[in-house]
Each structure stands twice: as C-alpha cells, then as structure tokens.
Amino acid sequence: MNNSNMLNNSVIIDKRADGVALVIINKPARRNALDPHLMDDLTDAFQTLDDDNEVKVIILKGQGDHFSSGGDLKAIEPGPRPIEEKRKMLRRYARTIQAIQNMDKPVIAMVKGYAVGGGMSLALACDLILASEDARFSCNFLKVGIVPEMGAMLFLPQALGLYRAKDLWFTGRIVEAAEARAMGFVNQVFPSEEIEAATISLAQELALLPSVSLRITKRIANATVNHMLNTILDCEAQSSPFCSESDDHKAYVESFRHKKKASENISDPTA
Secondary structure, three states, rough: OOEEEEEEEEEEEEOOOEEEEEEEEOOOHHHOOOHHHHHHHHHHHHHHOOOOOOEEEEEEEEEOOOOOEEEEEOOOOOOOOOHHHHHHHHHHEEEEEEEHOOOOOOOOEOOEEEEEOHEEEEEEEOOOEEEEEEOOEOOOOHHHOOOOOOOOOHHHHHHHHHHHHHHHHHHOOOEHHHHHHHHHHHHEEOHHHHHHHOOOHHHHHHHHHHHHHHHHHHEEEEEEHOOOOOHHHHHHHHHHHOOOHHHHHHHHHHHHHHHHOOOOOOOOOOO
C-alpha cells in the first residue's frame, strides 16, 4: 500500500511499502518550474524521508510529461529587489541541493521531457539519473543572463570534464537522452512508457542492499568529490544576484513576461 502526502500542493511524497519513496514536483501546468516555496517543500520532503527508517531509496520525478523547466520566471516579482533578498532566495535553492547530497539515502532522478536550467541542476545533484528517450537537457543559464546555479558548476565538470561542461554552458544547447548517456551524466535510458517501472525496479533493487554499507558508500563518495560544493553554492549566491542586475537579464525577463501575456503556453522550454 502506498502512503501519499502533499506539501502545500507543490510537492507530493508517495511512500511505498517496499522501502521506496517518490518525491514528486507537482506543478505540471508550469512544466514543474521551480520557485523558492517549492524548493522549501522539496527540502522538507527530503529531510522527512531521510529521517524515516522505513524508506531506503528515494525517486525524484516531475508530475506529468516533464521533470522541470527550471526557474519559474513568472514567479519573479516585477520591480527592483535588494541584492541581499536575492541571495537569501538562492540559499533556499542551495539547501535543497545540500539536502540531497548530504542525506545518506540514495536519490534517483527520473527524468521525462525537459530538465532545463535549474531542473537539470536538480537532476545532477541526485545520485543516479534515469531518463526516458524523450528527455531533453539544457544548462541554459547564460542565455537568461545569469551564471549556472544549484551546484551546476561543480556537478557538470565532475561528470563531463571541464571542456564539455563549458560547451553546454556557453551554448545552452539541448542535449537529448542518448547523447546525455554517452556523455556520462545519465546512467540509463528507457522508452517513455517504461521509465517509471524501470526506475522503481532499480530503486527496489537498491532498497534490498545492506543499508549501512550503502549509506557509507554514498557518504564517502560525496565527501571526496563534493568538498567544494558549499563554496560553489556560496559563489552562486554572490554572483547570480549581481548578474540579475544586468541589462541583459532584465531584458530577458521583460521579454518573457510580454511573451506570456500574448500566450499562456510555454513555447520555448529553454526560456
């Protein structure tokens, strides 16, 4: 029997009886775009499940056809905001990344559709990434006029090497699932109709492993490669608010708002 719990409508916890729990980003009408309140709910969900002895493995997914389209520009209030307020907001995003990285239990990202900007960073923060054949990744922060956020400047070079990471940052291009697997930041690719069953099957397999050795392995692995994570997240909290004051970023946000007034459909998933 599954036990579902909803946190302020934006995040659903679906706790199964087999040691597996799903954390579901629940904003399908906005392609699961990220906002500070949603990130707070994600952090609470991960901390709750990390404290639950019945849960061994966690799956992170998006409700509907997409994992996440990244930061919700619609949630940005018009007008100037103090730099320190922006930094506090980014630290809320950073706490979610730190929760995933610091918890002992493995977290599997199940990516369908778009994982763009912060959505891609969120997937990269997980321990494993499984993707459907229709998954599309883009690290498009520079196109928006800000720097890569949510640990992307650590996770992407770690997975790809510095030069290929720069290629994805500088171009912001779409990376399809097959290329993502070839690059090394996606573990497995499945047909769209099979991705959820395949992800749950892997999670069930991991849940049967001796939990002490599994947790210690994650802890040591992350400690050896992520000793710079807090520094990177702090640099992001200083840099992105500065970039958000640039004319380029302001022009992009204004253009996005005008486009949304013309149509409520998100025609550009990289926007």
